[in-house]
Amino acid sequence: MKSGFRHAWVELSFAAPALILFLIIVVWPFVSSFYYSLTQWDGFSKPVFIGFDNFVNLFKEPGFLIALRNTLLFALAGLLLSNTLSLALALALNKAGRAQTVLRTIFYLPGVVSFVTMSIVWTMIYHNDGALNQLLRSIGLGSAGREWLGTYDSVMPALIVIMVWGGVGFGVIVFLAGLGSIPSELYEAANLDGAGPWSVFRRITFPLLMPSITVVTFLGLTTTLRMFDLPFIMTNGGPGDASNTISLIIYKHAFSYSNYGYATAGGIILFLFVCVVSMLQLRLTRSKEVQI
Amino acid sequence: MKNARTRKSVQALIPASILALGLLTACGSNSDAGGSGASGGSNAGSAENTEAASTAGGTASGTATASGAPTQDTEAFSISVASWNLGDEPLGIVKAYREAFEKAYKVKYPNATIEYKNTPGEAYFDLLKAQMASASAADVVQFQSAQLPLFAKAGYIADLSDMPFVANIDGAPKTQSSYGGKVYAAPFDLNSNGVWYNRKLFEDNGIQVPKTWDELMQTAETLKAKGIAPFAGGFKDAWVASMTVSVFLPNEYGSDTFEKDVYNGAKKLNGPEIQAAFNKLQTLVDKGYFGSNALSNGWDLQRKDFEDGKAAMIIHGPYIGGLVNSEMKDQGGMETGFFALPSDKGDPTLSVSVGVLTGVNAHTKNVQRAKDLVTAMHDTDAIIIRDKDAGVFPAIKGIEIDYKEIGNKDFLSVLGSTKSMIQGQFMPASVGDVYAKMFTKMLAGKAFSPSWLDEADSAFTRDKGLVAPPEQ
Numbered sequence: 001m002k003s004g005f006r007h008a009w010v011e012l013s014f015a016a017p018a019l020i021l022f023l024i025i026v027v028w029p030f031v032s033s034f035y036y037s038l039t040q041w042d043g044f045s046k047p048v049f050i051g052f053d054n055f056v057n058l059f060k061e062p063g064f065l066i067a068l069r070n071t072l073l074f075a076l077a078g079l080l081l082s083n084t085l086s087l088a089l090a091l092a093l094n095k096a097g098r099a100q101t102v103l104r105t106i107f108y109l110p111g112v113v114s115f116v117t118m119s120i121v122w123t124m125i126y127h128n129d130g131a132l133n134q135l136l137r138s139i140g141l142g143s144a145g146r147e148w149l150g151t152y153d154s155v156m157p158a159l160i161v162i163m164v165w166g167g168v169g170f171g172v173i174v175f176l177a178g179l180g181s182i183p184s185e186l187y188e189a190a191n192l193d194g195a196g197p198w199s200v201f202r203r204i205t206f207p208l209l210m211p212s213i214t215v216v217t218f219l220g221l222t223t224t225l226r227m228f229d230l231p232f233i234m235t236n237g238g239p240g241d242a243s244n245t246i247s248l249i250i251y252k253h254a255f256s257y258s259n260y261g262y263a264t265a266g267g268i269i270l271f272l273f274v275c276v277v278s279m280l281q282l283r284l285t286r287s288k289e290v291q292i
Numbered sequence: 293m294k295n296a297r298t299r300k301s302v303q304a305l306i307p308a309s310i311l312a313l314g315l316l317t318a319c320g321s322n323s324d325a326g327g328s329g330a331s332g333g334s335n336a337g338s339a340e341n342t343e344a345a346s347t348a349g350g351t352a353s354g355t356a357t358a359s360g361a362p363t364q365d366t367e368a369f370s371i372s373v374a375s376w377n378l379g380d381e382p383l384g385i386v387k388a389y390r391e392a393f394e395k396a397y398k399v400k401y402p403n404a405t406i407e408y409k410n411t412p413g414e415a416y417f418d419l420l421k422a423q424m425a426s427a428s429a430a431d432v433v434q435f436q437s438a439q440l441p442l443f444a445k446a447g448y449i450a451d452l453s454d455m456p457f458v459a460n461i462d463g464a465p466k467t468q469s470s471y472g473g474k475v476y477a478a479p480f481d482l483n484s485n486g487v488w489y490n491r492k493l494f495e496d497n498g499i500q501v502p503k504t505w506d507e508l509m510q511t512a513e514t515l516k517a518k519g520i521a522p523f524a525g526g527f528k529d530a531w532v533a534s535m536t537v538s539v540f541l542p543n544e545y546g547s548d549t550f551e552k553d554v555y556n557g558a559k560k561l562n563g564p565e566i567q568a569a570f571n572k573l574q575t576l577v578d579k580g581y582f583g584s585n586a587l588s589n590g591w592d593l594q595r596k597d598f599e600d601g602k603a604a605m606i607i608h609g610p611y612i613g614g615l616v617n618s619e620m621k622d623q624g625g626m627e628t629g630f631f632a633l634p635s636d637k638g639d640p641t642l643s644v645s646v647g648v649l650t651g652v653n654a655h656t657k658n659v660q661r662a663k664d665l666v667t668a669m670h671d672t673d674a675i676i677i678r679d680k681d682a683g684v685f686p687a688i689k690g691i692e693i694d695y696k697e698i699g700n701k702d703f704l705s706v707l708g709s710t711k712s713m714i715q716g717q718f719m720p721a722s723v724g725d726v727y728a729k730m731f732t733k734m735l736a737g738k739a740f741s742p743s744w745l746d747e748a749d750s751a752f753t754r755d756k757g758l759v760a761p762p763e764q
Binding site for chain 2: 040042043044045048057060061062063123126127128129130147149150151152235236237238239240241242252253255256257258259262
């Protein structure tokens, strides 16, 4: 028993440096944030305990519910548009032969462009005198032109287009890797059995691609549910609250208003939200995964 | 097996103990963050009066310089200054200013090295807060009036009440440099936002400076009829939207004490005063006076529309006169004029504030050396170099500058002759953001409804604990 006990201490001593750092840098701030979410705190003075007021006020704030809806919209758009487009492009590229390498690079390029550069270019495109409205005018659809980022019904679609444009390349790369790992014998067998393209996709490609779909969907969801940079740079959440997101609300309350307690409460809600959605997604997509 | 169980228990117990310890520490942390305050815990702002602009064009003399130091300190040392606006800019004005105050400082400290820690933009203030809280800030720090009560209350900045510049400040500069009756920072410049106009466009179209709200509407209609946007819009940038709304508020407050009354519960932010301001903004939006690109343009394109003569007026601060003149240098410059946003009866109220405050880190090793650097940074010759071509207006009395732009002379004249107040002292930052949101909502085609202001009132109720209360 004595040697076993000593053995445990030896094992722990190896883990201790990393464990202590992890506790100090990750666990402690995370746990203490629960306390700060129950206070009114300007970041300097002594926090004043106010119970659950921050949480109650968050749900009373009209902008918060709109931000919650917008956050979900970004997530859904990422899930449906980005994933579908990535999959379609990956399937097309998989049969593109030599052109695949060049096209893959082209699709991935938006993902490596500096966000600031990207936002300047898209701001110019969406400007009232910008390229999009000029294009519409040139084809006789000038009446459809507008301030794309300054109109309620167009600001979210306009931002979603940028998000999909910037993120689709990553999905293409992962799906292409997934497609490459499916044994060609399965396709040959299906071909011999006379299976059509839709049957092959539904019965072979899609089920065997599920691990890739799980990864792309998980990363996409956790990114879009924390959507911050795009609305922050392009619209600051406006006009009004039309493109506000939960992360943007948290940022403003913390760094613009010095209301750190309230911002922390928002952070906890976002954390729970991301946790629940991600767990549901993982459970759903993993249940569809098949092993060869 | 028993060994294995014991080992498992120990393995589980240690992280759990550390976690519990972390929890206890977390709950107990920051307990003295508000302690050791240098202020004695009195109220912020310590507004002595609301005649905010009384320093403009003042005549008192005797601005302090470092040259009055009795003895030289020849020790070689390094002293740091943190700011968001001491970095180089294309015109070289800031560089010349730095050289001038370094020269003044070296009269007493010939072997001193001044280290600049400049971080441009909003990031500076986030960084400063973190550095102040961790006692790692520069020896001398620059900040804005909103941060002063927070830093003073927490004991992060030193009391400068005994410094020579204090005798030469009053009105808004004194109020915004003080907390709990003590002066904690040297005010550098006076700031006030209003309407800047293109002098040539006004003259070419026979337009006089409007004195009342109706005259302003008439002016706008005349300009619009000639194909010129009355006002340049640049509300893609949130700060421009927020600043524009803030210009419309003082005229409608009805009293200098409106914000104090709101703080004390006597008035509400969803009452008739703020409604009147938003109704005026709605009129301008409905009539298309901000042009068609109001929400597409940011501050840069807004300025360009004004410089190109596409818009005749622009609502901004004192920086406009010097800035547009220098940006239009290749085309012979641009002359501007300035007027306070007219009120219904022609008796406007301007909001006046201090743009830059310079304080001393309370944790600095040598407070006297830091104080002397603050004095040098407010040396008369250095201030003139910094202010003259940039259109900056000194907050310290007795510094007379002969500005070359007519617009800047206009600004000083208007500031000295218009009723003024200090705005936003008792308003949490979230309220201004709600106003800006409402304004962009209107620009996006939604008609203003008084019920929108309920959100501003709720934000105030929620966050009023974050601002220092007025002295009763």
